Amino acid sequence: MSVLILKREEIKKVIDMREVIEEVRKVYKLKSQGKTVIWPLVNYEFEEEHAAMDIRSGYVKGEQLHGLKMLNNFPENREKGLAPFNGIMMVYDSNTGVPIGIMDASYITCMRTGAAGAIGVDSLARKDAETLMLLGAGKQAPFQIAATLLLRPNIKEVYIVDPLSFEQAETLASNMRKILQEDFDIQADQTVFLAERSIEKAVRCSDAIITVTPSRNPLIKKEWIRPGTHFSCLGSDMETKQEIESAIFAGAKIYADDKEQCIRVGEMELPLLEGVIREADILGEIGDLLCGKISGRENSDETTIFDATGLYILDLAAAKAAIAKAKKVHMGIEVEM
Amino acid sequence: MSVLILKREEIKKVIDMREVIEEVRKVYKLKSQGKTVIWPLVNYEFEEEHAAMDIRSGYVKGEQLHGLKMLNNFPENREKGLAPFNGIMMVYDSNTGVPIGIMDASYITCMRTGAAGAIGVDSLARKDAETLMLLGAGKQAPFQIAATLLLRPNIKEVYIVDPLSFEQAETLASNMRKILQEDFDIQADQTVFLAERSIEKAVRCSDAIITVTPSRNPLIKKEWIRPGTHFSCLGSDMETKQEIESAIFAGAKIYADDKEQCIRVGEMELPLLEGVIREADILGEIGDLLCGKISGRENSDETTIFDATGLYILDLAAAKAAIAKAKKVHMGIEVEM
Numbered sequence: 200m201s202v203l204i205l206k207r208e209e210i211k212k213v214i215d216m217r218e219v220i221e222e223v224r225k226v227y228k229l230k231s232q233g234k235t236v237i238w239p240l241v242n243y244e245f246e247e248e249h250a251a252m253d254i255r256s257g258y259v260k261g262e263q264l265h266g267l268k269m270l271n272n273f274p275e276n277r278e279k280g281l282a283p284f285n286g287i288m289m290v291y292d293s294n295t296g297v298p299i300g301i302m303d304a305s306y307i308t309c310m311r312t313g314a315a316g317a318i319g320v321d322s323l324a325r326k327d328a329e330t331l332m333l334l335g336a337g338k339q340a341p342f343q344i345a346a347t348l349l350l351r352p353n354i355k356e357v358y359i360v361d362p363l364s365f366e367q368a369e370t371l372a373s374n375m376r377k378i379l380q381e382d383f384d385i386q387a388d389q390t391v392f393l394a395e396r397s398i399e400k401a402v403r404c405s406d407a408i409i410t411v412t413p414s415r416n417p418l419i420k421k422e423w424i425r426p427g428t429h430f431s432c433l434g435s436d437m438e439t440k441q442e443i444e445s446a447i448f449a450g451a452k453i454y455a456d457d458k459e460q461c462i463r464v465g466e467m468e469l470p471l472l473e474g475v476i477r478e479a480d481i482l483g484e485i486g487d488l489l490c491g492k493i494s495g496r497e498n499s500d501e502t503t504i505f506d507a508t509g510l511y512i513l514d515l516a517a518a519k520a521a522i523a524k525a526k527k528v529h530m531g532i533e534v535e536m
Numbered sequence: 537m538s539v540l541i542l543k544r545e546e547i548k549k550v551i552d553m554r555e556v557i558e559e560v561r562k563v564y565k566l567k568s569q570g571k572t573v574i575w576p577l578v579n580y581e582f583e584e585e586h587a588a589m590d591i592r593s594g595y596v597k598g599e600q601l602h603g604l605k606m607l608n609n610f611p612e613n614r615e616k617g618l619a620p621f622n623g624i625m626m627v628y629d630s631n632t633g634v635p636i637g638i639m640d641a642s643y644i645t646c647m648r649t650g651a652a653g654a655i656g657v658d659s660l661a662r663k664d665a666e667t668l669m670l671l672g673a674g675k676q677a678p679f680q681i682a683a684t685l686l687l688r689p690n691i692k693e694v695y696i697v698d699p700l701s702f703e704q705a706e707t708l709a710s711n712m713r714k715i716l717q718e719d720f721d722i723q724a725d726q727t728v729f730l731a732e733r734s735i736e737k738a739v740r741c742s743d744a745i746i747t748v749t750p751s752r753n754p755l756i757k758k759e760w761i762r763p764g765t766h767f768s769c770l771g772s773d774m775e776t777k778q779e780i781e782s783a784i785f786a787g788a789k790i791y792a793d794d795k796e797q798c799i800r801v802g803e804m805e806l807p808l809l810e811g812v813i814r815e816a817d818i819l820g821e822i823g824d825l826l827c828g829k830i831s832g833r834e835n836s837d838e839t840t841i842f843d844a845t846g847l848y849i850l851d852l853a854a855a856k857a858a859i860a861k862a863k864k865v866h867m868g869i870e871v872e873m
Contacts, residue, residue: 200622204541206873241575241593243602250633254593254604256578265580267591269604269626271633281632285537287873289606289626295618296587296608301638303873532871536543536624536640 203522205302205531213524214310214517216345216383222516223314224489227456229261231486235512236260237457238267249275255511263293264515268304290518298536300522304514307521311513312411312433313342315456319431319505320407321350322488323454323496328406328429329355334398334419334442335412335434336361336368343409343433344375345383348390351407357392358401362418368394399423410434410442410466421446426500432466436508443504445470451502452495453481454488456510465506540859542639542868550861551647551854553682553720559853560651561826564793566598568823572849573597574794575604586612592848600630601852605641627855635873637859641851644858648850649748649770650679652793656768656842657744658687659825660791660833665743665766666692671735671756671779672749672771673698673705680746680770681712682720685727688744694729695738699755705731736760747771747779747803754781763837769803773845780841782807788839789832790818791825793847802843 205213229235235257242253256267268288276283286304291297320331331347331354333340344357357375361368372394379385395401402408402423412418412434421444430451434442448470455461458481462471470476483493485505496503525531542550566572572594579590593604605625613620623641628634657668668684668691670677681694694712698705709731716722732738739745739760749755749771758781767788771779785807792798795818799808807813820830822842833840862868 200619202624204871204873206871236580238578238580238591239576241578241591243573243575243595245595245630248631248633252602252628252633254575254578254591256591258580258582265589267604267606269628271628271635273633276632276634279632281634282537285633285635285873287539287626287635287638289624291589291606291608293582294585295613295616296585296589296610296622297613297618298608298622298624301624532869534541534543534869534871536541536622 200297200536201533202298202536203300203525203531204534205300205521205525207303207306209525209530210302210306210521213528213530214521216310216313216349218520219310219517220314220317220346220349222520223311223513224318226259226512226516227486228489229259230512231484231490231492234261237510237512248273257512257515258293259512259515262516262519264290264519265293266290266515268511268514270304288514288518290515290522300518302518307514307517309339309342311517312339312509313346315507315513316343316409316431316433317346317350319485319507320347320409320429322485323503323505324407324429325427325496325499329353330358330405332358332360332401332405332408334360334408334410336371337411339411339433340371341375341378341382343411345379345385347409348379348385348387354390357390358395358405359392360395360398360401362398362412362414365394365396412442413440414442415439417441417444419443424502428502430504431507432504433507435464435466435468437464438468441469442466445473445475447502448476448504451504454483454485454505455481456485456507458484460508461506465508467506537634537873538870539635539873540637540862540868541871542637542858542862544640544643546862546867547639547643547858550865550867551643551858553647553650553686555857556647556854557651557654557683557686559857560648560850561655563596563849563853564823565826566596567849568821568827568829571598574847574849585610594849594852595630596849596852599853599856601627601856602630603627603852605848605851607641625851625855627852627859637855639855644851644854646676646679648854649676649846650683652844652850653680653746653768653770654683654687656822656844657684657746657766659822660840660842661744661766662764662833662836666690667695667742669695669697669738669742669745671697671745671747673708674748676748676770677708678712678715678719680748682716682722684746685716685722685724691727694727695732695742696729697732697735697738699735699749699751702731702733749779750777751779752776754778756780758783761839766840768842768844770844772801772803774801775805778806779803782810782812784839785813785841788841791820791822791842792818793822793844795821797845798843802845804843
């Protein structure tokens with residue numbers, strides 16, 4: 200059997216955020232239609248090494264794709280001059296079980312996470328939203344901004360705030376136009392990118408807020424938010440992580456990428472545990488919204504929250520797009536196994 | 537990161553059964569010492585495709601290796617002119633989480649399974665055993681014979697019986713010496729290989745019996761066996777599979793590769809369910825025996841049974857040997873991921 204091997208740099212060259220957004224949207228809908236299966240997570244902590252690994256896998260029935268990714272997180276590698284993190288994914292054709300690609304997982308994960316946050320903004324933020332705030336100026340931020348601007352080109356201002364490093368926010372703000380052009384083929388001449396020191400100030404100016412920090416303490420207070428603000432919360436994907444105050448959930452319209460997973464490890468975990476909201480307050484999954492099974496925003500004053508914990512089935516669909524394009528342009532190497 | 541990719545043919549060239557036996561023995565011992573972890577199995581049946589996949593993974597703490605293999609079994613591929621089965625494994629250095637190899641899993645699985653069956657024979661069969669019987673002349677048979685002859689060169693006769701195809705048994709018997717020479721670098725001039733039609737007749741002549749069929753009905757009856765016969769049962773790895781009559785377990789010394797797994801899906805599953813034996817009748821795991829924690833054969837009349845359902849941690853150790861050798865002889869391709 201012949202398998203296409205793609206490295207990070209090759210994936211970066213062939214993958215297109217426009218396609219990834221469409222693929223992610225399609226998979227969310229297929230999930231709502233019961234045409235996806237998320238297989239059980241396998242994870243392990245290496246105590247002595249202070250490290251962790253996990254294996255995420257699943258099946259997109261509607262697209263006849265299945266596979267896995269294995270992630271290794273060894274923070275102490277930094278001291279050894281090695282990358283602290285690596286991910287490899289394997290993608291299979293579910294009609295035949297034949298492997299179609301083995302590739303670096305990290306760029307694909309960034310792309311589909313960007314698409315997820317942006318789909319939340321596009322589906323739930325006010326139609327007249329003109330200001331976006333990014334909380335967290337790390338490696339996820341440019342992907343979120345790129346995908347959101349593709350879906351909402353009317354956004355005029357993007358506030359970039361980083362709770363740990365204003366410098367990082369500044370660097371990202373000043374490079375953002377170039378990154379959008381070079382990495383995403385997006386012209387953003389109508390949009391300004393502003394680094395901001397004060398979370399409060401940025402929140403008070405924003406119609407849509409995307410959170411992508413690993414925070415364990417809420418950084419955004421309810422009293423700061425405007426009526427009609429939308430949140431796409433992507434940072435919380437483990438127990439006890441929290442980026443926005445639990446009180447923001449009270450009265451808000453709440454959507455999950457995967458309800459069960461969000462309840463367990465998402466941004467909604469603590470508001471539920473604290474009793475600020477009950478499970479019945481979760482309107483449903485984003486796929487249900489995209490399929491028209493549940494309602495979205497109904498007026499300009501509601502707060503909407505999309506809690507996205509990440510789904511491997513999104514990686515599969517994004518990888519499929521990358522593989523198809525790579526084959527077309529003869530990128531990567533085909534290996535006989 | 538740079539990962540070595542090895543295909544089946546390359547693995548076949550570099551891997552040595554002698555080393556695999558030592559690695560498998562070592563891993564069994566490490567398991568007994570609590571230095572291995574078998575992570576939860578992920579499996580799925582594709583109903584429409586009448587197919588199945590599973591992901592096996594684990595960690596050999598003693599060797600600082602972890603990884604996974606993904607197996608796809610799509611029997612209907614035969615009609616499409618495609619291989620019905622494929623397996624790919626990924627091997628990581630557990631000190632750093634860095635991937636060290638991605639390779640075809642099938643040859644490695646055959647090698648470690650051969651080593652497992654042979655270690656059972658070597659640890660438990662009578663020291664003066666001279667006749668070996670293989671029940672099943674499929675792809676596993678040569679690996680079992682090769683490994684057993686390495687550990688027990690005094691075996692003079694090998695009976696090969698296949699319940700479904702005498703022709704296959706005949707072909708294997710007549711080619712066996714050549715296969716041993718070419719694939720395993722073993723001279724077996726003192727051993728004769730005999731295809732036999734009658735299971736009963738072969739059983740009545742044999743001191744050690746290795747079963748490697750996918751049978752769901754017992755093929756060997758208790759009344760046929762000699763005093764002091766050893767069984768290495770490798771075919772049963774799923775519920776309801778059974779190769780030898782339950783009654784053979786009564787009074788026998790019983791060992792497992794992994795006790796919990798053997799109880800659930802091994803050759804001992806049905807004897808336990810039928811009440812022929814109780815869980816307390818299982819003496820322990822083969823690793824406990826190899827570590828000297830439990831006793832083995834104590835006289836020439838006992839029946840001994842090694843129930844081996846297969847462990848991914850064995851693949852890891854065998855793969856490590858293959859990777860080390862491949863690097864030495866510059867085989868395979870190094871891919872930057």
